[in-house]
Amino acid sequence: MAKSLLIISRQAxxxxxxAREALDIALAGGAFDLPLxxxxxxxxxxxxxxxQQPAQLQQKNLAANLQALPMFGVEALFACGHSLAERGLESGELALPVEVLDDAALAALIARFDQVVTL
Incomplete structure (x- = not known):
């Protein structure tokens, strides 16, 4: 059985x-049916x-990559509740449905996966 992988994306x-690299890893892993x-x-x-309007910053839009995650089998999406609150974001305003976790749940989530990659 394949080892499970948690990708932690910490950059805007x-x-x-x-951010793009984290999404690329997730999409590639999903394409190979890795549990992630x-x-x-x-x-x-x-x-x-x-x-978001990334073109104003001469950046590429990641929205299409985010929307593709469930199509590639990446449905286990999580967000840190503390991080959302600190940045004035609410779960109902997000581009994707994610499970919002508190600090204790974050620790349990990380422990649940065999491998963790942080970008």
């Missing part, structure tokens, strides 16, 4: 290539915000 979509989940933490929760 406009803060370098890390994706956690948006710290500024990574900004990837989930609706109505």
């Amino acid at each position: 979509p406009w803060h370098g290539p890390s 989940g994706m956690l948006f933490l710290d500024d990574g929760v900004f990837q989930l915000a609706e109505g």
